[in-house]
Amino acid sequence: MPDSILQQVAQGDPASVQACIDRYSGLVWSLARKRGFNPTECEDAVQEIFLDVWKSAGRFDPTVASEATFIAMIARRRLIDRRRRLSRRPESAEFDDRMGPVENESLQEIEVSEEAAAAAAALETLRPEQQRVLRLSIYQGLSHERIAESTGLPLGTVKTHVRRGLIRLREILGQQGEDGAGTRSGGAAAARDERGEVAP
Amino acid sequence: MRSHRADFADERLLELLADEAVGELSGADCAELAGRLGGGDGVGEHGRDEMVYVTALLDLSDLRAVEPAPDRVLEGLKAAGAAWVAGRANAGALGQAGGVSARTGSRNGEARLALSHPGRARSNAASVGAGERAAPVARRPWVRPGAGWAVAAVLALAWVVWFAVPRAGTNESGRVTLAELASDPKTLVVTWQAGTDSLGRTVTGRVVWNTERQTGYMVFSGLTPNDPSSEQYQLWVFDAERDERFPVHGGVFDVRTTESEVIVPIEPRLAIGDVAAFVVTVERPGGVWVSDRSRIAAIAARGG
Structure with missing residues (x-):
């Protein structure tokens, strides 16, 4: 190779x-x-x-x-x-006029890698509150404090959701790696497991 | 990470790594994390990165499209890449010559600066007055110490060595003096000519440069004082051995007087092989990676 x-x-x-x-x-x-x-x-x-x-x-x-x-x-x-x-x-x-909206034609669609797709799928397996907090933290880059303000959750709860959520994601992705199943389907299977459902 | 998941016996360590991965590590927690990692928790390099790995994957999964980087960014990257490659090659050559590793530590800040964006090197700007020689001032590293990346110090090793080695005829700061340099028969002296910008309309003076010593001075008279809050002077060294599009950044400086000569040391960020010209441009505070050359204050062209 x-x-x-x-x-x-x-x-x-x-x-x-x-x-x-x-x-x-x-x-x-x-x-x-x-x-x-x-x-x-x-x-x-x-x-x-x-x-x-x-x-x-x-x-x-x-x-x-x-x-x-x-x-x-x-x-x-x-x-x-x-x-x-x-x-x-x-x-x-701050907004800067050099940072205006990007013309659609200049954007390049990207193919989400299998491992990234697996991570996204794994995220969907978490409890709704954990998902919500993690999305705000990672996707939107909000601080714990800001998340607490916007969700009404206690700061300690936000911190716990982020920590426990990431630790759980690590476990799911790690298990997929050990199983050699770090793929979209692997992520989906893990998703079902986390929800307590029976994987087909 | 794939099949390399570390075995964490310490749940608290995982929590700290999770906080780190989302940028929520407090100062106390940061110290605790460093202590636990330094204490032989046995998670290894991959274990150290596992939480960042998870969050990075989520970052990637959330990118629906990739926006091409602007041309100015690509130009800057290209120049930085060329400099990095050149610095790496120089470092290798100097390393083979010996004596490099023992001298790099004390100049680590300069090693970082050599790779830094000029805009992050404000402290490098030399503000000089009448007859003053602007000594290099303390420099703020571009990245925080211990950040895990010590910023490709190899790029600057050649530069580091030049400054780290005491040489005859130097002043208390270790620089060779202007008088000493001027008396060296190998020193090049080129006169300034006015550029296109009004700030350099009345400029006269000379550049004193010694390629062998890789050091020099700019001596100005009549260069208009600048307002550092809105613009600064930036020196570019055009090297005949390099692509003309990518002159070497030679330092950012201010001028505060027109009453007498202003002397500014030259601090190129890369080794200069064959000087073709020195050009002073007027740029935004802190300088730029790539000048559009729209405001040229002074030019000293060899043979010009």
Whole structure:
């Protein structure tokens, strides 16, 4: 099997650095935008994330995660760091006229990876309150405090839902990995198990 | 993570990693997490990342479409990538020459800065007055220490070594003095000419640069003082051995007087091979990754 882009980056192949940009710049940019940073912060964040990706390329293990997931993990850490540094929440990000709506034709549909689809499916297996809180935390990037305000749940309950929910997701995904079933169907099967239903 | 799930005996550790993955780790919890991970919880590298793995997968599942990065971002990435590759190659060459690893630690901040966005290097801006030599000031690392990524220090190893090695004729900050540099027969001296921007309309002076020492000074007279809150001067070094589209960022600086000479040290972020020209542009505070070259204050072209 040929080396992946990140493995080539780790080996010092100059062309692979550009290939990495070509393939994943849109993904990283979109993840940064999703966090609600202003354009300047997004630009800085993308630079920061890619430098981290190149530096960390030697740690990439294709048997553990896909390249996109590996990069998304780095992106998440860096974006959290940036948000902390800025001491502001994504929902309060200021509008910038350079950050207007994106023309539909410039968007590229992406195929959700099997592992990401499995994670989404696993999320749907959690108890409704856990799902709700996790969606607000991860999809919308809200702080625990903000989630508590918007849902009326006690702060401690929000924190517990996030923790227990993530721990449960880890268990489900880990089980799928051990079963060699990290696929959409595997995620769906896990979903049924979590709800106490009998998997077919 | 796939089939690499770590065996967590410590439920509290999982909770801390969950908090970390959603950016809700308090200062005390952060210290506790570091202590538990450093205490040999045995979760390993993959275990450390498991919660971030889960949240990253959810991030990906929530992306319905990918928006192409703007051209300016791609240009910046391309330049950063080229710099990273060059720095890695330089680091390898210097590492083989020996003496690198022992000297990198004390200059870690500079190693980070070398990769930082100019906009994040405000503290690097040298504000200079009459006859002053603007010494490099303390620099704010671009990323928080211990963030798990020490920012590709390899890029700056060459630069680190240059500054870490004491050399004859240096001042108390370790820099070679302007007088010493000017007396070196290998030093290049090029005169400034006015650029297209009004701030440089009356500029005169010279650039003193020594490729062998990889250091130099800009000496200005008549360069209009700038308002740092709205704009700053940025030096670009055009290297004949590099792509003309990607000049080397040489530092951001301010000018506060026109009454006498202003002296600014040159701090290129990459090794310069064959100087073709020095160009000072006017940019947004903090500088830019890629200049649109619309506001050129001064040019010192070799042979020009």
